[in-house]
Each structure stands twice: as structure tokens, then as C-alpha cells.
Amino acid sequence: MSRQVKHIGILGAGLVGALLSIYLRKRGYKVSMFEKRADIRKAGNESGRSINLALSRRGIKALKEVGVFDEVSKILLPMEGRMMHGVDGQLTFQPYGKEGQFINSVSRGKLNEILISKAEEVGVELNFEHTSKNVSLDNTHVEFATPEKNITHQFDLIFGSDGAFSQMRQAMVGTNRYNYEQYYIPHGYKELTIPPTESGDFAIASNALHIWPRGKYMLIALPNLDKSFTCTLFFPFEGTPSFESLQTPEQVSAFFSETFPDSLEYIKNIGEEYFKNPTSSLVTIKCFPWVKNNCVLIGDAAHAIVPFYGQGMNAGFEDCFVLNKLLEEYSDDWDKALPLYEEMRKVDADAISDLALHNFVEMRDLVADEKFLVQKKIEAMLHEKFPDQWIPLYSMVTFSDMRYSDALKTGKKQQTIMDEIMSRPGILENWQQLDSHLIIDKLKAF
Template sequence: MAEEVFTGIGGQPVRRVAVVGAGLAGCLMAVLLARRGLEVDLYERRSDPRLVGAERGRSINLAISARGLDALSRVGLDEQALAAALPMHGRTLHGTDGKVGYQSYSADGTRAINSISRSGLNASLLDCAEQTPGVTLHFGHQLRTLDARTGDLVLGTDDGEVTATADIVIGSDGAYSAVRRAIQFAEGFDFSQSFLPHGYKELTIPPTADGDFALDEHSLHIWPRGSSMMIALPNLDRSFTCTLFWPKTGADSFAALERPDQIDAYFRTHYPDAHPLMPTLVEDFQHNPVGSLVTVRAYPWVRDRVALLGDAAHAIVPFFGQGANCSFEDCIELDRCLTDSAGDWSAALRLYQERRKPNADAIAEMALENFVEMSDKVNSKVFQAVTSTRHFLERRLPERYVSRYELVSFTTTPYAQINGRIRRQDTIAGAAAAVALGGLALGVRRLLRRG
């Protein structure tokens, strides 16, 4: 196969790419680019997480679904990821009275999202990157300065500052991106970050005394409590990672519970079926940090030699389980744009942001809406009836009527197209229902006349 030729700013050749941030998206992007014959330097400010382990209370298990699996399949990691995941076919809802209910994610009950360890998947992607010719990993390298015009980088290490140069620099360094800071103060750059008043904290439900799961391992468990909630995702070691999404301050908040007796009493009252399953509850609550929930909107994602990817461009809240899936799609789209632009990086980057920005905006809004659904609406009889009706339509009209959840989680339909499709479906379904009801009324009138 002929070697690919890439051109960049001013038609100059592109041979070396710096990817800043060795998280999920950064690793995948590095592998895709190196497979095209580019030299890729993958910089990470942390030490190698495969050696030092994940930071306590910061994992937020991932729900990998169709989009993420499609991306991972491009580098041969989809089957490995599924082998390390547990399928969740629906939601199990836990009431304050201890009663539980179940809502399937799909009409036929067979489709599932997959609970997987973020740190475990990151380790697999780091292994893949390390084994890919052309990728060089640099841990303990924190970006200090970046010149978007020249691609010159200054990075801090334990031994002092080092310099590097790249033809293209890709920022995949998260919601508080150092790469983004290097370009966001330029004229014409729009940036906002919107924080929810809620934060998150992780807790644990360990395996039972006989080594089994304490809850149904094929569900995402939700304790909806109106303005707050707790969720639990299963792990391969038969534990569950629980995440509290609570207000940071005020009544019924993280700040309101300080003493062990307060914590214990609150969970006995508000999470009565979970409380006896959490022997380390007080320790976890007091020592695990409270994380922030932020939506980042930025544009343009491209300036000179620099491009933003994943959370650096569009961080979203985790309530649709699409953060990693969306970031993986970014990588696939950028790779596709390099093909579509015949290796012209300037054209590819422009095309990438034009294609992906509407989709990133769409899933950001859906993720915010889904918090209200998960914490409150799922308990509503009206919501449950609507869900049942939509599943009925999906069974009766396969491929023609598909719920928003299924389009997001079980297809690769562009996010930006989903709400429009749902509106069209609902219009058609409403019209069909009106015709059916009209026919029923006509039939009743005829029977009454005969009578």
C-alpha cells in the first residue's frame, strides 16, 4: 500500500502529531493516526495509570454502547471491551419504601448498554497505543505553553521543562483542557462552562458474603429522589460502583451530612434497601471527593495547527452515558475527514468541526434533560405509560418507530438528527392514533344505530 502523504498549514508536509491527554479519546486518536503512518507523541500529565492505579472515587463507570463499540472495533478492541463489561438491559428503580420496579431499555428487552471500568478501558487503550508503531507515550508531561501558529510546546516534567514541536497538535486533555486555554482567548473564540448545582460522589456495594452480586447484575440501578439520585453499575468482581448525584449545598446535600451518625441515619431513611449492602458507607462518604458536573461549549475547535477533541471541545454531564461514546465518535470522524480531504489537514480539521459540532451540542442538551428523567420522571405513572406505549409502537413498527433512548444508545444515528426524527415519529403516531380512534368511534356509532 502506498504511503499516505499529509499536508498542513501553508501546504507544508505533516509528519508528526502531538496528542495532549492520554485518556480514552487521546489513546484512540493516537492509534488511528499512527496507523496512517504518522509519528504520534502522546503526552499525559499524570503518571502511567497502569502502574499507579485510578484516583480514589473518580472512576464513574462507563456505559459503553453502540457508538463506543463501533469506534473500538476500528482498532480491534470491541470484543476485549465486551469481555470486561457487564450488559445492562434496563433500569431497576428503587423506591424509598424498598419496592423495586424495572424498565427495559429496548422494546424487545434484548439490547443492553455495557458497564465497564473507565480505568480498565483506559489501560487497554494505552496498551494498544504503546504497541502501535509510531506512537510514543510521554507520562508526567504537563503542557505549560503552546504556540498554535508554530506547534511549539513547552511541557513540565519532574526534571524540569522540556520543549517539543509538532506539525499538528490535538487537545484531548479533558474539560479543563490546557490546549484549549492556549487558543480560547483569541478573537472570535466562544467559550462557556455551565456547572450544575449538583456534584457527584462514589460509594461501593461489595459482593455478598458468599461472593455473589448483592443486586441484579443486568440492570443499571437507580434510586430516584426528585432533585437527586443514586445510581449503581455492576463490576466484574461482583461489586457495584454507586454514584450519588446530589446538590452540593443546602438541605439534603453533601454539605449537610458531616458526622457518621448523620450519614448513617440519612441512608437508612432515604436508601433503605441499599443501606445494609454498604458496609463502608460512612468511610466512603467522608473520604471520597465530590466531583463537579460541567457542560463545556467551545467554538471554533480549530485554530492554526491546533484542534480540540472530546471533553476539551464539548464536555457533557454523564446522564445519558454518552461522554466516552461521543468522544470516540470524534476520533472516528476526524479520521474519516482525513480520508475525505485526501490528507489535507487544514481541510480535514475544518470539515471535522463542521460535522461534529451540531452533534456535540445535541447530546449535551439530551444529557441535561436525562437528569430530570432519571432523578424524577421515571417514578411518574404518566412517564411509565408513555414509555410502554413507545415500546409497543417499536414492536409493531420495527425500524419505523424507534425511541430516543434506542437511537442514542443502540444506533450510530447522528445525535443532531435524533430529536427531529422523534418529532416526525410522534406526529405520524399521533395521526395514526387519531385515525384509529376515529374509526373506532364511527364503528360504535354504527352499532348504536343498528341497536
């Protein structure tokens, strides 16, 4: 195959599609981007989802590379750690990293608007209300439905950044020897709101991601620019308690006042909002290959993950960054860059996918566990003393740009060492007397 690429089509103007379009336009390609929704920047349009996301190192790096971070930085709210809410209302703060390290709450909608405006500014051709009905992997063309008519566009190369339910991937799944998995966890989620106080301030600390960890489920809250919080209840679909078992406003109120009592000081009209807002499911998608002829998957279309590591968007942005670096390295020889892109990113996407699934257990359960918190303190101490030799897993994923797959591997070694340490008698009391040199030597020798 020898690809001559001048005109690139991008399906989906979500976060990853929009950022990708900027990267590719800046490399000199003619770029046409297609989005099924109307232009979210126009008044009256809902931005689709009110969810806020956590932007961290990898995403920031990818935004900086195309000069769009300065504008993005204005809409960020730093979160320096987790604020755990006990059933008794007691608060415990656990920093995410070292002093000065934080993740950023950002509105998906507002970030998307910035990226689309930047895309337009650099000369990406924008097409809204274009729903892709059929992607031809053989002819590199797409049939779109628009409000007026159906239309087919042909490209030299097409990117599918069309999300977890990608049309392009759908076409790939039907081809021979295509590996594919869609996995739904038994939990769904529902968004709720903590409005600003009457005096117009944040109702709870704005510099933290709030968690009400309750073992099998949890409530979380991230701050918004308007001083409200978006809360998300992650909750089983079936069983007791579950979305299925709570059927009336009274049951919901009773459940919240028993389980998340302090949240009711802030969430107004829980009974009403609970039933007004939809319940959504949480899917993990794995597939391979990501490249078929001249069609390429990227972002959620290639690797949708659950949100529990706050890395879905960051991983998608990193896809763009890595692809761009490969194009740079191989002078825009797509025949060289694309196989490396899918090979490298597949391994890393699989790693962050597994980490994200595992982190749900950590967030909803372990963060309320004393032993777990002591382990975090030991690891923070090791990181403090040996900043380059012991980087806690969360920091490798969130505050570094080492490959996700390397972070996962190192994290497993660290966990084996920590398991042994945490099994020592009296460790909860004596942990400050640990010989940290010995521990570092163990990790090196692993």
C-alpha cells in the same frame, strides 16, 4: 492554509487521546502522546478515577474500527435496563431497548489500560509525567514540565484530548472572537461502594443500571468485574437536603435509611465512606472553533457533558471515528477534513450536551412517574411494530449511530406527538388500544 502533516502530538492519554493515537498511527503518521500522570498500567498507580462508564453502540463501533474491541469486550458487563428502587424497596425493571439490546458497564481505568497498550503496540510514542504548561497556537509547539526538566516539542499538528479542563482550549479561549461556555449544574456527585456478598457474588442484579430516583436527586449503581458496584450519589451542593446539609455520619446514615433504605443493606459503613470520598462537580463545556491553526480539540476538551445519558465517552470515541472517516474520504487532506470535522461534530456535540442535561430530570424524577412509564411502553410498542419508523429517543442515541443532532430533532417531534397522546383521558388504562398507524403517519407528516 496548506498543512503538511507528518508528526502529530496528542495531549492527554485518556480514553479519547489513546484511541485517537491508534487511529492516527494506523493511518501512517508519527504520533507522540503526552500524559501528565504516570503510566496507569504500572503497579501502584491509581487509575485516577474508580468511576465506571457505559459503553454503547457508538463507542463500540469506533473501537471495532481499529480492532481493539475484542479485547475490550472481555471487561464489559451488560446492563439490559434500569432497575428502579422505590422508597419502599420495591423494584421495577425497565428495559433500555428491545430484547438483546444493552449498554455495557466498563471500568474507565481498565479500558484506558487496554487502549494505551494497543497504542504502544502499533507504534505510538508514549510520554508519561509530561504536564503541558503552555500550548502555542501560532507555533504548534507545547512546553511540558517533566519530573526532570521543562521541554518544548514542536509538531505539524497537535490534538488536545486533555479533558474538560484542557490546556489547549485555555489557549484558544484567550483568542479574539472565541466562543466559550462553562456551566456547572447545582448538583455534585460522590462515589460509594457496594461490595460483593460474603459468598463472593453480586449483592444486587448485575444486569441492570440501578437507580434510586428521588425527584431532585438520585443514587445510581453500576456493576464492576470484581462483583462490587460503584454507586454514585447525585445531590445538590446547597439547600436541604444537600452535601452542605449533611455534616455528620449520623445525619448521613439517617438520611440514607429514610431515603434509600434498601441501599443500606448493601453499602457498608456509609457514614465513614461518605466523608472519606470527595465530592465532585459536574460541568458542561461548549466552545467554538475547535480548530485554531494546527491545534485541534477533541473529546471532553471540546465538549465536556454531564454523565446522565452515558454518552461522554461514546461521543469522544465517535469524534475519532468521524475524523478518521473524513481523512479517508479526503485522502488525508487535513485542510479539507478539519473544517468538516469541527462543523459536523460541533452540531452533534451540542445536541448530546443538551440531551444529557435533560436526561438528569428523566433519571432522577420521571422514571418514578407512572405516566412516563406508560409513555415508554407505548413507544416500545410503536418501535416493535414499526422498527424503522418509530425509534425511541433513547434508542436513537444509544443503539444507533445516527447523528446526535438528528436524534434530537426526531425526538422533539416524537415528544410533541406523545404529549398530545398522554393528555387523552383514560390513556393510562387504554393505551393498548391506540391506533399505531395513525401515530406513525403523524410522525411522517410532521
